[in-house]
Amino acid sequence: MTIDEQLDYLRKGAVEVIREEDLRAKLERSARTGVPLRVKYGADPTAPDIHLGHTVVIRKLRAFQELGHTAIFLIGDFTGLIGDPSGKNATRPQLTREEINANAETYKAQIFKLLDPAKTVIDFNSRWMDTLGSDGFVRLASRVTVKQILERDDFQKRLTEERPIALHELLYPLVQGYDSVALTADVELGGTDQKFNMLVGRNLQRESEQQPQVVITMPLLEGTDGVQKMSKSYGNYIGINEAAPEMFGKVMSVSDELMWRYYELLTDLRTDEIARLRAATQAGERNPRDLKVELAKRIIADFHSPSDAEAAEAEFNRVFKRKEIPDEIEERAVAEGEWKLPRLLVAGSLALSVAEGRRLLEQGGVRVNGEQRRVKDVDVTLRAGETLLLQVGKRRFLRVHGVAENILREQVDSDSLASVGYNPETQTLEVEFKHGGVYRYYNIPAHEYDELKNADSLGHYFNENIKAGAYSYIRVN
RNA sequence: GCAGGGGUGGUCGAGUGGUUAAUGGCACCGGGCUGUAAACCCGGCAGGCUAACGCCUUACGUAGGUUCGAAUCCUACCCCCUGCACCA
Numbered sequence: 001m002t003i004d005e006q007l008d009y010l011r012k013g014a015v016e017v018i019r020e021e022d023l024r025a026k027l028e029r030s031a032r033t034g035v036p037l038r039v040k041y042g043a044d045p046t047a048p049d050i051h052l053g054h055t056v057v058i059r060k061l062r063a064f065q066e067l068g069h070t071a072i073f074l075i076g077d078f079t080g081l082i083g084d085p086s087g088k089n090a091t092r093p094q095l096t097r098e099e100i101n102a103n104a105e106t107y108k109a110q111i112f113k114l115l116d117p118a119k120t121v122i123d124f125n126s127r128w129m130d131t132l133g134s135d136g137f138v139r140l141a142s143r144v145t146v147k148q149i150l151e152r153d154d155f156q157k158r159l160t161e162e163r164p165i166a167l168h169e170l171l172y173p174l175v176q177g178y179d180s181v182a183l184t185a186d187v188e189l190g191g192t193d194q195k196f197n198m199l200v201g202r203n204l205q206r207e208s209e210q211q212p213q214v215v216i217t218m219p220l221l222e223g224t225d226g227v228q229k230m231s232k233s234y235g236n237y238i239g240i241n242e243a244a245p246e247m248f249g250k251v252m253s254v255s256d257e258l259m260w261r262y263y264e265l266l267t268d269l270r271t272d273e274i275a276r277l278r279a280a281t282q283a284g285e286r287n288p289r290d291l292k293v294e295l296a297k298r299i300i301a302d303f304h305s306p307s308d309a310e311a312a313e314a315e316f317n318r319v320f321k322r323k324e325i326p327d328e329i330e331e332r333a334v335a336e337g338e339w340k341l342p343r344l345l346v347a348g349s350l351a352l353s354v355a356e357g358r359r360l361l362e363q364g365g366v367r368v369n370g371e372q373r374r375v376k377d378v379d380v381t382l383r384a385g386e387t388l389l390l391q392v393g394k395r396r397f398l399r400v401h402g403v404a405e406n407i408l409r410e411q412v413d414s415d416s417l418a419s420v421g422y423n424p425e426t427q428t429l430e431v432e433f434k435h436g437g438v439y440r441y442y443n444i445p446a447h448e449y450d451e452l453k454n455a456d457s458l459g460h461y462f463n464e465n466i467k468a469g470a471y472s473y474i475r476v477n
Numbered sequence: 478g479c480a481g482g483g484g485u486g487g488u489c490g491a492g493u494g495g496u497u498a499a500u501g502g503c504a505c506c507g508g509g510c511u512g513u514a515a516a517c518c519c520g521g522c523a524g525g526c527u528a529a530c531g532c533c534u535u536a537c538g539u540a541g542g543u544u545c546g547a548a549u550c551c552u553a554c555c556c557c558c559u560g561c562a563c564c565a
Contacts, residue, residue: 227503319514356521364508
């Protein structure tokens with residue numbers, strides 16, 4: 001590729017490149033000397049759950065790798081170790097060394113789906129921040145003025161709105177900027193929200209007589225709702241560890257309009273190719289549905305494999321186009337006997353309450369063995385050894401299997417466990433689970449979990465046991 | 478500590494004594510339509526009982542109180558935000 005072509009490739013999808021002449025100069029220098037550019041991307045150590053939004057920047061990092069440069073994936077463990085004492089920012093809890101290391105491993109496993117491990121350096125900013133010392137830190141702070149820091153939009157805003165800004169928040173841009181100095185970064189990548197911090201890096205590098213880094217800002221990807229940025233807390237994200245059929249469905253649920261944005265930021269298609277597809281769609285030559293399928297397959301191929309993508313498509317067509325039942329259906333054991341349908345739905349976690357089960361029934365959303373059931377038709381007999389296929393809505397299926405014992409089992413994992421407490425009055429263990437935002441409480445007779453009564457932290461103890469595989473099911477009365 | 482503002486259902490946000498299980502938006506769920514889990518339209522959205530009309534139980538930060546009746550009034554307490562003060 002010529003330098004011009006490289007520039008073009010690196011600019012794709014970016015909001016800003018500061019400054020383009022600098023980038024050109026650096027690319028030329030690298031081509032001349034054979035020394036790869038050092039391209040930095042910083043990540044918060046608290047959220048190792050990467051979703052497609054993060055991959056917009058990671059893809060850009062990969063673009064640099066493809067051109068032979070060095071990707072530096074920097075984990076901001078220093079700030080993670082401090083935590084956020086102001087208490088209002090729950091997203092920055094204090095982490096232990098072990099947690100940070102564990103998160104780093106999780107990060108690696110995820111980013112290497114996109115990045116080439118051989119050309120990626122993983123680093124931690126505690127490496128230089130720990131040895132900086134408070135004198136060094138104060139000296140560092142002397143290199144920028146208060147006014148410079150307060151320029152940041154979000155500080156400005158909070159100042160005028162009289163919302164608080166904790167002092168340490170003013171310090172974070174400084175730390176991030178200093179990271180660039182410590183790494184002698186040539187380029188820093190980040191979302192548009194990182195622009196200010198990355199520019200601080202340029203200033204500090206200049207102060208340190210380094211060549212200022214090129215700053216490339218990438219847009220914040222809209223989530224599946226098409227409005228807010230993709231984020232776990234908005235529930236509008238597609239995680240890169242999600243199963244292929246799930247990813248497929250989520251991509252298909254994206255609006256036709258948003259699809260183009262995803263094409264631009266989540267695929268390697270060239271801008272002009274995307275423009276052509278778009279024109280063809282507007283002209284009615286291409287069907288948006290088919291293009292969305294293609295998009296979904298491309299994305300799945302990145303994180304799973306092309307064959308997984310094919311399988312996901314087949315599954316989707318089977319369930320939604322031909323309204324057949326899916327390939328794999330979860331099965332759950334349920335007590336045999338006479339059931340009222342709403343109760344059975346609750347037992348199978350297809351409804352969160354009897355009332356909801358009833359509503360689903362009223363609205364015609366419930367099928368048993370493929371047959372639609374109505375409110376007056378609520379009785380179901382499930383014999384031991386017999387299996388019924390339950391369906392709620394278009395895409396939720398469950399086989400319930402009748403068992404003789406009068407025990408229902410609820411599957412648990414540490415993600416769904418919300419809290420555990422021992423109630424001395426009733427002598428039961430109260431366990432709270434979170435299923436899709438809804439809490440459910442179960443009382444467990446203490447004699448079944450005697451050892452738990454004496455544990456210091458029930459939640460911790462319980463969680464550890466779940467993780468260790470001690471309880472994959474819990475008895476529910 | 479002082480002064481002011483505020484705490485309502487998953488979320489945002491109305492409601493300031495009486496059909497209020499609480500308007501509305503968003504999210505979510507079901508149905509219809511379709512080329513898709515797009516868009517659009519319709520319906521639902523505390524829990525429990527009932528075949529059903531319907532009934533009951535909880536719920537507006539917490540605990541009491543006033544009242545025939547309270548999310549709405551009173552008292553105390555807790556928490557959050559802003560400013561000031563204290564920490565010398």
